[in-house]
Amino acid sequence: MCDKDVVVFFRVPNIKGRLTNPRMIxxxxxxxxxxxxxxxxxxxxxxxxxxxxxxxxxxxxxLL
Structure with missing residues (x-):
């Protein structure tokens, strides 16, 4: 269940910019x-x- 969500999250493009932003994390x-x-x-x-x-x-x- 959680693996699918993690895969979906890590497939997002521009991953380095998103990972460095703490709010996105x-x-x-x-x-x-x-x-x-x-x-x-x-x-x-x-x-x-x-x-x-x-x-x-x-x-x-x-009962029966």
């Missing part, structure tokens, strides 16, 4: 970390949804 790190956190939250939500679905299925089968 900070914004790049912020965007990368934000994307990683959002991906992790989505992944976590999917796991929780799957877990709840499995538990609800088990409850339904117990």
């Amino acid at each position: 900070i914004t790049a790190i912020r965007t990368i970390s934000f994307n990683v956190i959002m991906n992790f939250l989505l992944f976590f939500k999917l796991i929780l949804l799957k877990f709840f679905m499995i538990s609800s299925y088990r409850k339904i089968f117990k």
Whole structure:
């Protein structure tokens, strides 16, 4: 997940001018970390949804 963001960031043209500018580095790190956190939250939500679905299925089968 984070490797793709890093690759996208490093493919940006005029890389030396951007890397020497500290503000650009900070914004790049912020965007990368934000994307990683959002991906992790989505992944976590999917796991929780799957877990709840499995538990609800088990409850339904117990009721049957």
